[in-house]
Amino acid sequence: MRFVHDTLPQRVRFASGAAEEGLAAEVAALGARRVMVIAGAAEREFADRVTAGLPVVHRHDDVVMHVPVEVALRARAAAAERDVDALVSVGGGSTTGLAKAVALTTGLPIVAVPTTYAGSEATAVWGLTEDSVKTTGTDPKVLPRAVVYDASLTLSLPVDLSVASGLNALAHCVDSMWAPRADPINQALAAEGVRALRTGLPLVVKDPQALDGREQTLYGAYLAAVAFASAGSGLHHKICHVLGGMFNLPHAQTHAVVLPHVLAFNAPFAPDAERRLAASFGSATAVEGLAMLRDRLGAPRSLRDLGMPRDGVAAVAEAVVAAAPAGNPRPVTLDAITDLVRNAWEAR
Template sequence: MRFVHDTLPQRVRFASGAATEELAAEVAELGARRVMVVAGGSGREIADRVTAGLPVVHRHTDVVMHVPVDVARRARDAATEWHADTLVCVGGGSATGLAKAVALTTGLPIVAVPTTYAGSEATAVWGLTEDARKTTGTDPRVLPRAIVYDATLTRSLPVGLSVASGLNALAHCVDSMWAPHSDPVDRALAAEGVRALSGGLPLVVKDPHALDGRERTLYGAYLAAVAFASAGSGLHHKVCHVLGGMFGLPHAQTHAVVLPHVLAFNAPYSPDAERLLASAFGAPTAGEGLARLRAALDAPRSLRSLGMPQEGVAAAAEAVVAAAPPGNPRPVTLASITELVQTAWEGNPPR
């Protein structure tokens, strides 16, 4: 056994029902005096509540999925105009992504308060979209200094979106099994993440307001993100980044649709990962475990239903092949990826 594992420097506060107090403590720890709050959509009401009492100088609500370059530019300008010294992002991956875009050029520290299971808050990965192309990278400046996890804040997330967001987290686990920098620590974290997510998500569907399912799912999403932050972006995420940037598809739902197809593509070529995942699902095979979970959750099934045009399959496949990570367990060819994207578009079971 020989590997190098990086552990990212970050404080995590996990305290259901205490986001306001924990966030105030973290902001005080940073010595912040001029806070810019980033929150859009349904996150605004929660943001107003949990940031009450903080030295907020600006509330930025211009948040757009996949972080278009012009949206990032406006947020950076606002941070400069208001002389912000700290960023607090409240919401899902879009809010966190925009805060990261600001931190990338300003170096401002971020405190993240997630309300979904996106996991972006635990990674140093940033993404920007321009001209229908999403560019991603890693930079230590964009890693939030701290995360405040409060499972009660995810109760406002509708069941359908909770399922998609949770499966997005599960995709972090799966990709971490064979991503370019995957190591035994990443795989251990990912396996535990699968156990937590596959146990928590059905409870969320059964009783959306019960805390147990929400806490398990949030815990699993964090483990998944930590594994992914170290292992790097594997084939699944390359596919989803291409589709999201090219067609503006909803982020979490795209991950939920694509995941079984990439798992079926890679798992036979990585038997150790297959065994770990199967065990974590408590199923004979990883594919069967994921299929059972998706059936229990009534997960989204087709890219067509998300708005992707069929004529985009060929262009998407070419872009995925060009972006495919090195060392993928199975050789990536245009023919095989075209078949994968076409099958996902149709919503048929993985081949």
């Protein structure tokens, strides 16, 4: 056994109902005196509550999915105008992504308070969209210094969005099994992440206001993100980044639709990873386990339903082949990816 594993430096506080206390402690640890709070309009109530008492000089609600470059520029300007010394993000992946876009050029520290299961808060990955192309990269400056997890902040997340966001987290686990820097440590984290997510998500669907399901799902989403941060972006995420940038499709729902197709594509060519995933699902095969979970959750099924035009299949396939990571378990050919994307569009 030989591998090189990177563990990212970050403090995590996980306690339901304790976001305000934990956030205050982390901002104090930074010595911050001029805080910019980034939270979309939908998270305004949460943000006001958990940031009460902090030295906030600006509340920024101009949050847009996939972080268009012009949105990032406005947020950077707002931070500069107010001489901000720390960023607090309260929300989902788009909110965290905007904070990262500011940190990328300013080096400002981030404290993230997630309200979904996106996982961006645990990675050093940033993404910006311009002219229908989403560009991603990694930089240690964008990794939040601390994450404050409070499962009670996810209670108002509708069931359908909870399912999509949770399956997005599950995609982090699956990609981590065979991504460019996959190793035994992030595979172990991913396997436990799958177990937690397949346990927690059905509980969320059954009783959206119960904390046990929300906590298991949030815990699984964190493990998934840590594994993904180490393993890197695999084929699944390359496909979803192309789709999101090209057609502005909803991020979590796109991951939920594409995931079973990528799993079926790669699993036969990665038998060890497939066995670990199957064990985490508690099923005979990984594909079967994911299919049963998706049926229980009422997961989104097709790219067509998300607004992708049928005539976009060819362009997506070409872009994916050009961006595909080296070392994917199965050869990435134009014909194979065209079939995969078409099947995802048709829900075949």
